[in-house]
Amino acid sequence: MASSLLETAPGGRLSLDDRTRTASGHGRPVQLGLDEVGTPLHEVTFVVVDLETTGGSPTDAEITEVGAVKVRGGEVLGEFQTLVNPGTAIPPTVTVLTGITNAMVVAAPRISEVLPSFLEFAGLAGADPGAPGTVVVAHNAGFDIGFLRQATERMDLVWPRPQVLDTVAMARRLVTRDEAPNHRLGTLAQLFHAKVTPDHRALTDARATVDVLHGLLARAAPLGVTHLEDLRTATDPVPPRRRRKSAMADGLPGGPGVYQFLGPGREVLYVGTASNLRRRVRQYFTAGEKRRRIGEMLDIAVGVRPVPCATVLEAQVRELRLIAELDPPYNRRSRRPERRPWLRLTDEPFPRLSVVRRVGSAEMAEVLGPFGSRRAAMSALEALQEVAPVRRCTSRLPQAPRAGASACALAEMNRCGAPCVGGQTVELYRGAVRPVREALRAQVDGAAARLHEKIAELARQQRYEEAAIQRDRLAALLQGARRAERLRPLVATPEILAARRKESGGWEFVLARFGRLAGTAVSRAGEDPMPVVGALRAGGEVVRAPEAACGAAPVEETELIASWLEQPGVRLVAVEEGPVPLACPVRGAARHRVPTAG
Known part of the structure; x- marks a missing residue:
């Protein structure tokens, strides 16, 4: 072991x-x-298949013969061959090429009887789609696999999507024009001294393809194609x-x-x-x-x-x-992730929306973000300005208007209550911006409904470009709200210890403190996990309560922890409660679908 x-x-x-x-x-x-270096090619099972058909397209032609050879480590494990009744006449040109006549196939089984037997022979019957297993090999594999897939779908079966290796594509990478004038099966069979000569009969051609495959694999080995994992792109440049x-x-x-x-x-x-x-x-x-x-x-x-x-x-x-x-030179990352923008209301009698780079941990209850860029934060800000008459001027306003103050154009358009000239008291303004405060708490139902109405109205007026702008603003608002709603409980919780059962048995444990990963551990199947839990809590990283929102760890790290906690089967082992409940509100921002283009 x-x-x-x-x-x-x-x-x-x-x-x-x-x-x-x-x-x-x-x-x-x-x-x-x-066992840790991959699956060597000599341990891989290859099923080399060849078909004869009535034509070149699986939508217009039928299979007349199936031949296959199963090999592993250079040894033939079995062969499969049968004629197939195509249910239609074989064109004379095809008969001349293959030697298969209408009389030969009249008593043969239909493909609906042959295909299950072939899949069983190949080890593909009941296989999970895309799962590693048998490698199917064919010369010009697109042709043969296309017919097999079409037949499978016509029978309402699931095509198992095996790994496929095309000896034509592989030969194009490994055989030069000086060695062979083309990459036809007969030419390659002669080059690699195949034991049989291809004759356009399915089993004979499959046997020849086996020898061609072995010759190509021998050439590919010095280039690093030595394991099953290498085969997936062995034919690529x-x-x-x-x-x-x-x-x-x-x-x-x-x-x-x-x-x-x-x-x-x-x-x-x-x-x-x-x-x-x-x-x-x-x-x-x-x-x-x-x-x-x-x-x-x-x-x-x-x-x-x-x-x-x-x-x-x-x-x-x-x-x-x-x-x-x-800071590796070939990694792309945000140079200053701690400087991501947030959206909040300013702290003054008549607050306005502002994009800021730092938020205190105590202010986390009424902020959105952090956003991926200032542009995204500004889009969310503009969305909230559409749903409430929050002032947009940047000067700090006193409770009583200054002498000589004048209202801006937005007041004349009824887009602002003009507190700068006494048009609103502090109490009236507070009521006017209530939808904004609700949205900053991730309670976005009202804001989302208002923006959806505006988008629909613009669309009815065929003002599609303006509707798209409002759609993008809504998307930015919802993304910022969902992110804030997701992060708040984690960054405010002093300690979370959670567990998830491993597929192989035992448990996987995660310890997070203030949104930072403080340690992980695993317990083995059949052993008492509690000593592991105790050791993890005692030896985990000590994390102090941060002064800034999301200050204990980068936002990306906290989001990774959140994603892990949201997986099915995760159980909370111990939680040290913080000021924010460790929960996702039923009517929170996460229930809204983020609109996309189109």
Whole structure:
């Protein structure tokens, strides 16, 4: 059994700081087991299939013959062959090509009888769509898979979506024009000295394709195509020098954690997170990775440093913290996440809406945000100005109007009560801006209804551009309200300890304090989890009550914790109550759908 890369504390807990030091090179090296490096190709089951049909399109033609060979590790495990009655006449040109006549198929079974047997032979019957398993191989796979999928759908069955390997596409990457004038099956069979010669009969062609497959895989091995995970993009144009670097993933563990790509000077180029470190890092060296800057980074990288974590949540949080600490050149992130904008009312007799960069923790009850940008905050501000006659001038107004003050144009348009000239008392103004205060508490029903009415009216008048502006303002308002409503309970709660049962047995525990991850732990199946709980609470990070809203951790970290807590099956083990109840209001902002374009 493979050993863990890290020594854990009693009860399965490992502090975040200890894990970083160990992964950085101060821990005891451990030999990984062979089961942690992926599935070698010699252990993969390939089903090589070939079809003969009455034409070239699955919508206009039918299958006349199915042939397949199942192989693993170079050994033939079984063969499948049958003629199929297409239910229609076979064109003479097809008979000349394949040798299959109408007389030969008249007593053959229909595809509705053949297909279930083929799926059973291939190991695809009852398979979960998209699940790893048998790899289906075909020469010009789009043709054969297209017919099989069409037949499956006509029978009201679910196509299992197996992993498919096209030997034509693979040959285009590995066989040059100097070696073969084309990539037809007959040409490749001759090049790779196939035991049989293709003759447009299904089983013969499938047997020839097996030999072609083995020849192509032998050529691909030096380029790093050695495991099942490599096959998904083996036919795509990945530079050989980059594909060879996929060996960087071989020694990585298969559990959750953070990975750091290292440059020639052991500097950190890029930080990422994964639920399976080995699988995720290997994906970088396939054609699925199309980002230009990441490709540039991979060409520079000389190694990968893993930081194994107890849970996926811990890995996600550690990624955020490491990016903030190291500022890797190939990671994109907000340079100053602590300076995100909020929306609030000013503290004065006649308050106005204002976008601010800092909010005290005591003010969290009547603010929206934080927003992703000042533009989004301004859109939400404009939305609230549409639903209530809140003043828009920026000067600070006294309770009694100043001598010589004059009202602005908004007062003449009945868009403002003109408190600057005594048009409103403090009490009247307070009542006028009540919808704004409600929205800042995430009680957005009234504001949303008013904006929906305005959007509908503009649409009836065919003023679609103006309606779109109001739609975007409503979306910004709802997003800010939902975010504030989600974060308030977490950042105000001194301690939350929650648990979720693991699929493999045992429990996964998360400790959060004032919206910051203070520690995670796991307990093994069959053991008493309470000692783990006690150790986690005693050894978790000490977090002081922050002075600023969301000051104990970046907003992204608190939102990761919120997402984890919202998963099905999560149980609260212990909660130290704060000033805000740990709950989501039934009639809160989350019940509103955020409008989108179109």
